[in-house]
Amino acid sequence: MRILFMGTPDIAAHVLEAILDAGHEVTAAVTKPDKPRDRGKKSAPSEVKVLALSRGIRVEEPETLKNGALTPLLEETNPDVIVVVAYGKILPESVLYYPKYGSINVHASLLPRYRGSAPIQRAIMGCEKETGVTVMKMDKGVDTGDALISAKVAISPEDTTETLTKKLAVIGAPLLLNALELIESGEAKFRKQNDAYATYAPMIRKEESAVDWSCSAEEISARIRGLDPWPAAEAEVDGIRLKLFRPRLSGFCAEAQPGTVVTAGKKGLIVACGGGSLLEIGEVQPAGKKRMPAAAYFNGKPLKENRIR
């Protein structure tokens, strides 16, 4: 199969690597352009670009796909199918339906649930116990195309977006290879998604990093883990901004008001949440500092005020 690959972050790179290792012909990799990522003016290439270059694959980085920007590439490489994994741009129909087998997408959720750009984060933040990967045929809607196959994976209470992304990449890559075989052999059976069960997972915004301590410990834990590693849940203790990581449910204490710091010392940081539930924060990162165990930070920095915001 002649494949045109489109994707950007690490999960996409994983899938691309699997396609290459399986011996498929990848005619080109389309990815988002380099963009400034860190302090200073440096810009960094996407993970897909790095991998493609190291494997000698042609890389295209169009700013926009509108106005037939991809037409020359499509005519030149004549792909049998387009594989899209977390590309980050909407594909116009002229591109979607160009190849013989159309375009297929690896989406990191059990469709029709969590359609959209942040399915992994939203599944964790929604306190889901399981999620998965779905391979589907793309149509003009956002993740609304007919599904081919899917695979489930459990979400553990320690999973973060980072760890869950890895799990999904691990099952997603072989799932796509499987799908390609089905398509090539003509055995692919696509099923319509049931829109009645659809939910939408919008992009994560920086403003969502604030924590509402009146929520339950379980909800806050889910939020912290869903926002890890980016943008990370934030709170303020003694006027210092802290990013929060590695939450763990820590029982109940009826008297404690939500937002009260119950413990901050060598045992770590424990905060009261809604309904008297307690949440232990395993790791913190003060502004300007590295991520560290909460116990370490509060050891050398006694609290002035036992309140968290």
Add this chain to the structure above:
RNA sequence: CGCGGGGUAGAGCAGUCUGGCAGCUCGACGGGCUCAUAACCCGUAGGUCGUUGGUUCAAAUCCUUCCCCCGCAA
């Protein structure tokens, strides 16, 4: 040169403004107490104060060179 914080014992920090014995909370190690413990008590070890040069009787502290880490913003 986008804005900003930081580098001091194994960890986390104070001390820097205003130069004057290298400190704190932990950890480690040794001992003690306790029915017992993540508790408590006594003690020990552990430092090139990121790096370069300078000012000074004296520099973690003031001036200077470079390196490294991180937050914001994207």
